Amino acid sequence: xxxxxxxxxxxxxxxxxxxxxxxxxxxxxxxxxxxxxxxxxxxxxxxxxxxxxxxxxxxxxxxxxxxxxxxxxxxxxxxxxxxxxxxxxxxxxxxxxxxxxxxxxxxxxxxxxxxxxxxxxxxxxxxxxxxxxxxxxxxxxxxxxxxxxxxxxxxxxxxxxxxxxxxxxxxxxxxxxxxxxxxxxxxxxxxxxxxxxxxxxxxxxxxxxxxxxxxxxxxxxxxxxxxxxxxxxxxxxxxxxxxxxxxxxxxxxxxxxxxxxxxxxxxxxxxxxxxxxxxxxxxxxxxxxxxxxxxxxxxxxxxxxxxxxxxxxxxxxxxxxxxxxxxxxxxxxxxxxxxxxxxxxxxxxxxxxxxxxxxxxxxxxxxxxxxxxxxxxxxxxxxxxxxxxxxxxxxxxxxxxxxxxxxxxxxxxxxxxxxxxxxxxxxxxxxxxxxxxxxxxxxxxxxxxxxxxxxxxxxxxxxxxxxxxxxxxxxxxxxxxxxxxxxxxxxxx
Numbered sequence: 001x002x003x004x005x006x007x008x009x010x011x012x013x014x015x016x017x018x019x020x021x022x023x024x025x026x027x028x029x030x031x032x033x034x035x036x037x038x039x040x041x042x043x044x045x046x047x048x049x050x051x052x053x054x055x056x057x058x059x060x061x062x063x064x065x066x067x068x069x070x071x072x073x074x075x076x077x078x079x080x081x082x083x084x085x086x087x088x089x090x091x092x093x094x095x096x097x098x099x100x101x102x103x104x105x106x107x108x109x110x111x112x113x114x115x116x117x118x119x120x121x122x123x124x125x126x127x128x129x130x131x132x133x134x135x136x137x138x139x140x141x142x143x144x145x146x147x148x149x150x151x152x153x154x155x156x157x158x159x160x161x162x163x164x165x166x167x168x169x170x171x172x173x174x175x176x177x178x179x180x181x182x183x184x185x186x187x188x189x190x191x192x193x194x195x196x197x198x199x200x201x202x203x204x205x206x207x208x209x210x211x212x213x214x215x216x217x218x219x220x221x222x223x224x225x226x227x228x229x230x231x232x233x234x235x236x237x238x239x240x241x242x243x244x245x246x247x248x249x250x251x252x253x254x255x256x257x258x259x260x261x262x263x264x265x266x267x268x269x270x271x272x273x274x275x276x277x278x279x280x281x282x283x284x285x286x287x288x289x290x291x292x293x294x295x296x297x298x299x300x301x302x303x304x305x306x307x308x309x310x311x312x313x314x315x316x317x318x319x320x321x322x323x324x325x326x327x328x329x330x331x332x333x334x335x336x337x338x339x340x341x342x343x344x345x346x347x348x349x350x351x352x353x354x355x356x357x358x359x360x361x362x363x364x365x366x367x368x369x370x371x372x373x374x375x376x377x378x379x380x381x382x383x384x385x386x387x388x389x390x391x392x393x394x395x396x397x398x399x400x401x402x403x404x405x406x407x408x409x410x411x412x413x414x415x416x417x418x419x420x421x422x423x424x425x426x427x428x429x430x431x432x433x434x435x436x437x438x439x440x441x442x443x444x445x446x447x448x449x450x451x452x453x454x455x456x457x458x459x460x461x462x463x464x465x466x467x468x469x470x471x472x473x474x475x476x477x478x479x480x481x482x483x484x485x486x487x488x489x490x491x492x493x
Contacts, residue, residue: 052407052430057414058249064265065237068256069418070249073410077148079245080411081155083162084422085140087233090208090275096221098179098213103226104135105175107142110168112160117171120157129154131161137209138352139422140233148246152255159259162234167226179218180492186212187487193288194297194360194463197485201459202303202356204280209353215492237265242418244411277354279303282457285473288485289466295341296368296464300375301358302457307349308425313436314444315347315452320395321387321445322359327395328378329359339363339371345378347452351423357453365468369475372460379458382449386442395445399437461485 057071089100108131111117124130127150133142142162146154187193199210241260243252279302305312322329322345334340345359359379363371387395407413407430420429462473474480 052404052434054413054417054430055410057417058253060253062236062257062261064261064263065235065239066256066260066263067240067421068253069240069242069414069421070247070252071242071244071410071414072247072249073244074246077246079146079148079151079154079243079247081144081158081241081243082415082418083142083242084240084418085142085233086238086271086422087135087140087229088138089135090137091233091272092208092229094206094208094211095217096225097211097217099221099225099229100135100140101213102172102175102179102221103229104133104140106167106172106226107165107230108133108161109175110171111166112157113164113166114160115157116166117168120161123157124154127154129157131158133161138350151245151247155255155259162239163263165230167223167230169223172223172226176218176221179213180215183213183215183218183489187489190290190293190297190463193290193487194299194461197286197288197463197487198299198301198358198459198461201281201286201461202279202301203277207277207280208275209277214490216490219493235266235269236260236263237269238271240418240422242414244414274353277303279457281459283459284483285460285477285481286462286483286485287466287473288461288463288487290463291465291467293463293465294365294468295362296365296371296462296469297360297362298368298372298375298463299358299360299461300372300458301356301360302454302459304347304355304357305349305452306354307351309349311444311448311452312349313433314440314448315349316399316433316437317392317395317440318382318445318449319345319347320398321391322378322382325398328382329375332378333361333371333374337370337374339367339374343371343375345375351419351425365465366470368462368464368469369471369473372462372476376455379453379455383446383453383455386446389442392440392442392445396437396440400434403434403437 055071055073057069059067059069061067087100089097092099109117111120115123120131127146129144129146129150131142131144131154134140142158144154144158186196196212200207203210205211241256243256282302305315309315321327329343329345333343340361340363343359343361345357347355347357349355359375361371406416416430417427419425420427426432460476462469466472473482
């Protein structure tokens with residue numbers, strides 16, 4: 001019994017000692033934390049951001065035309081791959097809008113000529129691997145991810161998806177049904193309405209950069225259309241392939257050659273001409289009346305430019321002056337005037353076709369007109385009056401600091417290098433961009449604002465409750481004209 005009492009006392013003593021130590025450390029940590037938190041924000045110091053560097057990579061072209069990029073990264077036992085094909089939904093026939101998107105979906109979901117959809121899914125799931133395909137506006141992409149031990153098998157499956165898609169009829173019908181559902185729901189979100197209709201106002205409703213899938217165009221698409229589109233564009237001499245991960249580049253090159261070298265190129269393949277772009281509407285005010293809404297979604301803007309413009313660097317700085325955290329639109333329109341829940345203004349350039357300058361946000365119905373007027377005032381101000389030296393420094397820091405984070409991982413860097421090659425940009429565009437931003441002056445910002453921002457050309461679109469917008473939108477135009485947009489969904493035949 002005496003021994004037990006001694007042991008109990010020792011245990012109690014140990015617990016008390018641990019509690020005291022824990023409390024002491026907690027108090028000390030709390031005091032240190034409070035001291036650190038009490039330091040004013042303008043006295044905080046941070047280490048300089050790391051320089052953007054390009055990891056070593058291998059680039060070569062196979063005999064059949066496939067352009068290959070290999071970048072070893074041994075940090076994790078993982079290999080990822082990305083293929084790009086020069087196509088896009090901008091090249092689909094206007095009577096079959098939705099075709100390219102269906103090719104991108106069913107190419108993967110429909111299995112291959114060797115594996116049914118379920119067999120392909122199970123094989124990938126058993127290996128915690130993935131293969132995905134899609135087609136967007138200006139490119140088709142296919143990606144895979146695999147653990148290092150499973151790379152050979154997943155690469156084999158990936159090649160089958162690229163070379164031998166089955167375009168299973170059942171999966172095609174499922175994809176079409178899902179698209180039909182998205183058509184039926186496309187007016188559920190005011191943001192979606194605004195984005196879709198604004199694209200039409202800028203590019204034109206029939207432009208490949210703005211047209212939308214309809215029941216009629218979806219019904220016109222059959223399995224043979226998918227096969228024809230695939231056969232036209234998915235050829236090795238129209239393909240770019242990049243791999244990043246845990247591999248030896250020389251050995252991986254041999255594996256890729258063995259996997260793809262018997263894929264015959266199409267000697268007659270030619271890149272089709274890109275659709276022409278011009279602005280469809282200018283200087284007018286449009287309204288999508290949605291009586292159920294208590295706020296307005298506003299978009300303003302006009303046709304923009306491309307990333308290869310020599311002024312793109314200065315336009316990026318102008319962007320940051322307007323749109324950065326603490327930028328003019330946020331500080332003036334949202335914080336000081338209280339006219340917006342959200343506000344932005346962006347020179348949204350594209351790689352190989354003109355983008356858009358787009359500004360806007362969301363606001364209370366009764367604040368719609370003052371909100372638009374406030375945006376117009378900010379555009380006029382940056383055109384007419386030079387920015388300050390403090391604004392220039394903050395904007396350049398914001399652009400350059402955020403740009404660095406695009407290159408945190410080797411996969412991000414390789415993806416960007418592939419994109420530059422895909423669109424015909426110089427290999428050192430990364431560094432050209434940095435140098436261009438660093439060299440931008442106050443005069444440059446005002447010059448590009450005066451040259452590229454064209455308030456008289458801006459289209460204004462409001463999605464909101466017409467009866468609650470007071471003063472009315474007619475107060476914004478000299479002739480009081482406001483054009484209504486009908487977003488009624490055509491009925492399914």
